[in-house]
Structure formats: C-alpha cells, structure tokens
Amino acid sequence: MFITKNGSTIAIRDDGDIISVCANNSGNVKDSSSSLLKFATTKGGTKLDSFDGNYKFYCHCGFEPVTHVEFNEEYAPSNWVKGRDEAENVIFFKYTGKQSRYTKPEQFYEAVSPVTGDDAYDNAYTIRDENQTR
Structure with a gap:
C-alpha cells in the first residue's frame, strides 16, 4: 500500500x-x-479490474480490457442503491502502456462476450491473467 x-x-x-x-482531490493540493x-x-502493477464507468480512464492510462462479467447485485458496493445507481459490468484490464484497440466500451462489449456462470468473476480473473503481457 x-x-x-x-x-x-x-x-x-x-x-x-x-x-x-x-x-x-480535496483541498488545494490534488493527486x-x-x-x-x-x-x-x-x-x-500489471493488471486491475473495475466497474465499466471507469473504462475510458483506464484505457487512456494504458490498460487494455481483456474480459468482463455482468453486474451482480450480490457483490455490489455497500453504498450501491438499486434504482438509483447504475448496474455496471466489471471489466478486467491488463497493462500494455498503449491506447486500447477498443476506444469505446460498446466496441469491447461487441467483440468480447461476458464470462458467465457461478464462478464468473474468478474465471474472468484467470482469463485476464493468462493473457498478461507487458
């Protein structure tokens, strides 16, 4: 840390x-x-996963989306409220240092099907790790 x-x-x-x-980002000094x-x-650091609301930011920072899982309310953040907050997919990224070939999340979702099933998150994590290159 x-x-x-x-x-x-x-x-x-x-x-x-x-x-x-x-x-x-509070106060006069910001990181x-x-x-x-x-x-x-x-x-x-070579990889991360995040809700898709951060898609463009991580792609801009040199992370390539590899796979994703659909939103699961069971694993929603504690402050998430159904009906108020968006149900965002979780995307698994690897660091390449380059701009993503998928400039928009829609392009990524069209090209890459979500990982599904009971172990979707763990399987998506493994798929991303098997695709690690730097």
Whole structure:
C-alpha cells in the first residue's frame, strides 16, 4: 500500500493486481489518479479490474480490457442503491502502456462476450491473467 503526502492511496498485490486506487482531490493540493496508476506500473502493477464507468480512464492510462462479467447485485458496493445507481459490468484490464484497440466500451462489449456462470468473476480473473503481457 502506498499513501501520498496528500492522502491518496494505491496498493499492488504480489501478483501485480492494482487495488485501492483512491485519489484525494480535496483541498488545494490534488493527486491525479493517472499519476497514481503510472506510479503503480513502475512498482510492478500489471493488471486491475473495475466497474465499466471507469473504462475510458483506464484505457487512456494504458490498460487494455481483456474480459468482463455482468453486474451482480450480490457483490455490489455497500453504498450501491438499486434504482438509483447504475448496474455496471466489471471489466478486467491488463497493462500494455498503449491506447486500447477498443476506444469505446460498446466496441469491447461487441467483440468480447461476458464470462458467465457461478464462478464468473474468478474465471474472468484467470482469463485476464493468462493473457498478461507487458
């Protein structure tokens, strides 16, 4: 876990999974999420997963979408409210350092079918890891 002097956080698991990306943008001094990700990749970060609302941001930062699972209410964030919040798919990305070939999420969803079934999340994680290149 890395914490900036401004209170932003990012963590990298031993397997290169980037987690806990949280830029503190309060007050006069701000950390950028893209700077946090760039830092993470220099420290061994090679992959991440995120709700699809962050799709364009992660693609812009050099992450390529590999696979995805459909939203599952059972695993929704604790502050998610049905009817108020969007049900976003989870996308699994790998770091390439290049712009994604899928400039829009719709292109990705059209080209790549979701992973389904009881173990969808774990299977999508494995599929992404098997496609790791750097």
